[in-house]
Amino acid sequence: MKITQVEAIPFAIPYRKPLRFASGEVHAAEHVLVRVHTDDGIVGVAEAPPRPFTYGETQAGIVAVIDGVFAEQVVGLSLLARETVHARLNRTVGNPTAKSAIDMAVWDALGRTLDVSVTDLLGGYTDRMRVSHMLGFDEPAAMVAEAERMRDTHGITTFKVKVGRRPVSLDTAVVRALREGLGEDVDLYVDGNRGWTAAESAQAMKEMADLGLLFAEELCPADDVLGRRWLVSQLDVPFIADESAVTPADVTREVLGGSATAVSIKTARTGFTQSQRTHHLAEGLGLEVVMGNQVDGQLGSLCTVAFGAAHELTSRRPGELSNFLDMSDDLLAEPLRITDGELTVRPGAGLGAEIDPDKLQRYRLDR
Ligand code: MUC
Ligand code: MG
Structure with missing residues (x-):
């Protein structure tokens, strides 16, 4: 069960259509495939998605930090020593998706070695999650058409709508068009990726007060500390901390400071080991949890559902598991399929x- 090698392989797969949001846009999955090899001939896999506009990582940087720093820190450790892997990687600050991909590939390798699924290793609560689809910036009619296509083809009835443009009416018009076009049978929530000020966010939420939103996420920057508290205190829906709360300590700070009332767990940036800590913290604090999407490919989405399905709290709400559908291709031999609005974990060992x-x-x- 000893780790003998860690590989970091950069790859690029174009998107059929780019995903645009307030903090950036993604045209191609320029990710890094991480493979962890063991002395038993087992290979665990995971992928790291560089998101320079969120975490500062680049594809070349992820390869460099794994090859130059992280690989030698974990080679020689047992797959069972996941806390040691975590502690050694955390000697280096930052680099969340590089660390997480190593962590998840170690869990995958452990599951393969023991012939147990990662979901069962983590908690084994269920084998599936309902799916929520993220709608990137576009004209209202195009966003309604995409939501209808996702509903009719894959049975998806929950949509996270990207907002954060100026004037705010550009986005409130989209959300209204979605509610009018899709009716009351769909659930809608909004994610601003810090694009608005606190005052713009409050104005937008007032304009959408009759639209029955489930949540609001990162509408304004957490660095506007007082503005964000003022905003969150007046909302009547949970406010999700996403990129402002990467570590459990960030979550604690944002929630105790009144700047968030729910949390997005993204395995792409907290792996399985750190995501478990955030999950337990959320349970202790009584927070809503949404399993988020880091614009993941199929392997990343499989990691998200493997973790989400493992616990009651993380599988309660639909997980953001579908944006790989916008990619022109993927690396998995057997593609993921979303059926009746659900994604199941893969049977078998590991992931x-x-x-x-x-x-x-x-x-x-x-x-
Ligand atoms: C999301 O939930 O914000 C876009 C930027 C990022 O960091 O993640 C994606 C999706
Ligand atoms: Mg978000």
Whole structure:
């Protein structure tokens, strides 16, 4: 069960259509495939999505920090020593998606070694989650058409709508068009990626007061400490901390400071080991949890559902598990399928993910 090698393989797969939001846009999945090898011949896998506009990481930086710093810190450790892996990686600040991909590949390798699924190792609550789809910036009619397509093709009835543009009426018109177009049978919530000020956020939430929103997420920056507290105190829906609360300590700070009342857990940035800590903290504090999407590919989405399905609290709300549908291709040999609005974990050991060697050869950038 000893780790013998950690590989970081950069690859790029174009999106069929880009995802646009207030803090950036994604045109291609320029991710890093991480493989953790053991002395038993087992290989665990996970992917790291660089999001420079959220965490400052780049694809080249993720490869460099894994090859130059992290690999040698974990080689020689047992797969059972996940807390030691965590502690060693945390000697280096930042680099959340690079650390998380190593952590998740270690869990995958452990599951494969023990012939147990990662979901069962983590908690084994259920084997599936309902799916929520993120709608990126576009004209109202195009966003309604996309939501209808997701509902009719995949049975998805929960949508997270990207907002944060100026004037705020650009986005409030979209949310209104979605409610009018899709009716009361869908659930809607909004994510501003820090695009508005606190006052703009309050104005937008007032304009949308009759639209029955489930949540609001990161409408304004957490660094506007007083503005954000003032906003959150007047809302009658949970306010989700996403990029403002990466670590459990960040979550504690935001929640105790009155700047958030719910949390997004993203395995892409907290892996499984750190996501468990955030989950337990959320349970202790009585927070709503949404399993979020870091604009993940299929492997990342599989990690999210593997974690989300493992606990009652993380599987209670629909998870953001569908944006891989916008990619032109993927690395998995067996594609993920969303049916009747649900995504199931893969049966079998670990994450149950097999990488297609031909696809990896085609998309890898280090050939
Ligand atoms: C989200 O929930 O914000 C976009 C930026 C980011 O950091 O994550 C995505 C989705
Ligand atoms: Mg968000």
